[in-house]
Amino acid sequence: MPPVGAQPDGYDGHSRTTSTSSSQSQDTGNSNNILLAVPKKGRLYERVLKILDGAGLDHVRAPRLDIANCTREDVTIVFLPAADIATYVAEGNVDMGITGEDIIAESQANVDVLMKLGMGKCKLCFQAPKGTVSDPSELIGKRIVTSFPNLTKTYFDKIDPGHTTSIKYVTGSVEVAPSLGLADAVVDLVETGTTMRAAGLENVGEVMRTETVLIANPHSTHHKMIQTIHKRIKGYITATQHSMITYNCPKDKIEAASKLTPGHDSPTITLLHDERFVSITALVRTKEIPLLMDRLQEIGAQSIVAIPISNCRF
Ligand SMILES: Nc1ncnc2c1ncn2[C@@H]1O[C@H](COP(=O)(O)OP(=O)(O)OP(=O)(O)O)[C@@H](O)[C@H]1O
Numbered sequence: 325m326p327p328v329g330a331q332p333d334g335y336d337g338h339s340r341t342t343s344t345s346s347s348q349s350q351d352t353g354n355s356n357n358i359l360l361a362v363p364k365k366g367r368l369y370e371r372v373l374k375i376l377d378g379a380g381l382d383h384v385r386a387p388r389l390d391i392a393n394c395t396r397e398d399v400t401i402v403f404l405p406a407a408d409i410a411t412y413v414a415e416g417n418v419d420m421g422i423t424g425e426d427i428i429a430e431s432q433a434n435v436d437v438l439m440k441l442g443m444g445k446c447k448l449c450f451q452a453p454k455g456t457v458s459d460p461s462e463l464i465g466k467r468i469v470t471s472f473p474n475l476t477k478t479y480f481d482k483i484d485p486g487h488t489t490s491i492k493y494v495t496g497s498v499e500v501a502p503s504l505g506l507a508d509a510v511v512d513l514v515e516t517g518t519t520m521r522a523a524g525l526e527n528v529g530e531v532m533r534t535e536t537v538l539i540a541n542p543h544s545t546h547h548k549m550i551q552t553i554h555k556r557i558k559g560y561i562t563a564t565q566h567s568m569i570t571y572n573c574p575k576d577k578i579e580a581a582s583k584l585t586p587g588h589d590s591p592t593i594t595l596l597h598d599e600r601f602v603s604i605t606a607l608v609r610t611k612e613i614p615l616l617m618d619r620l621q622e623i624g625a626q627s628i629v630a631i632p633i634s635n636c637r638f
């Protein structure tokens with residue numbers, strides 16, 4: 325794996341030394357704080373900030389500083405290159421992190437994966453100039469350029485035991501390598517395929533699928549806070565995917581309605597002044613709401629309203 329990059333500003337990751345100074349520039353807060361590493365830029369950055377916000381991990385990040393203490397919790401957020409986070413977590417330089425499964429695999433990092441975050445979904449693929457290659461095995465003995473040298477080597481170890489394939493590491497803009505004559509194919513991430521197609525490449529084989537995950541160091545001493553952060557993030561992510569639905573249901577249709585909207589534990593049923601109906605409220609997957617509303621109307625439900633939720637715990 326590529327070497328872990330420079331230490332973030334204001335952070336001595338290896339010794340976990342902290343300053344007692346109140347100055348923002350070097351202050352990493354209470355030395356008992358749990359350290360949570362998040363991507364410092366890139367496509368995950370904005371979405372991870374929303375997750376921190378949803379989990380109540382409010383913090384103020386001074387300009388150009390890669391460390392921020394949470395205002396309420398004993399948590400310090402460390403902003404790192406996404407590619408380094410799995411290694412930092414595995415080596416115990418930080419306790420928790422948010423990064424891609426691709427990076428964990430590439431770093432061969434021994435971390436606990438606590439949960440998938442429903443974002444950063446893409447595939448790591450072999451990409452070759454259109455019409456030149458139909459299977460990765462045709463690349464044996466050729467030149468591959470990638471930001472994922474370990475995963476690529478592992479793949480070729482199985483099909484190229486003589487190690488005749490050249491695998492070169494680059495940090496970004498991987499797809500440009502074939503058109504510059506530097507590679508016969510690349511191994512890089514594909515989401516929509518726009519970047520790949522723009523470079524005149526096509527997908528000729530999948531190495532792995534990946535998604536963003538919450539990870540923790542298996543030996544961290546901050547068990548309780550790891551659980552708390554996990555629960556908070558889980559509650560927020562669940563809330564982003566669910567809504568409450570509430571509707572008036574004819575009394576003789578309660579069973580049918582409860583099957584359509586069973587809720588998390590059980591639907592809440594409330595008496596109404598109009599005795600022909602009850603009011604039913606239940607948690608539903610937001611994506612399923614339009615179809616559910618069709619079905620509920622079919623059984624005679626009225627005044628159906630979907631209400632977004634901002635957070636939840638089960
Ligand atoms: N196109 C994409 N679609 C979905 N997830 C992606 C995509 N590109 C990257 N990721 C995920 O985000 C992780 C970090 O990649 P990202 O591109 O955000 O960081 P970066 O390359 O360091 O930043 P930048 O591209 O701005 O230099 C990847 O390892 C992968 O898990």
Ligand SMILES: O=P(O)(O)OC[C@H]1O[C@H](OP(=O)(O)OP(=O)(O)O)[C@H](O)[C@@H]1O
Nearest residue numbers: 496497498513514515516517518519520
């Ligand atoms: O299939 P697509 O939707 O086009 O997404 C894939 C691209 O996204 C990432 O690049 P990024 O934009 O992060 O730039 P980088 O290569 O410089 O990291 C990845 O490295 C691919 O190039």
Ligand SMILES: [Mg+2]
Nearest residue numbers: 366367496497
């Ligand atoms: Mg990138």
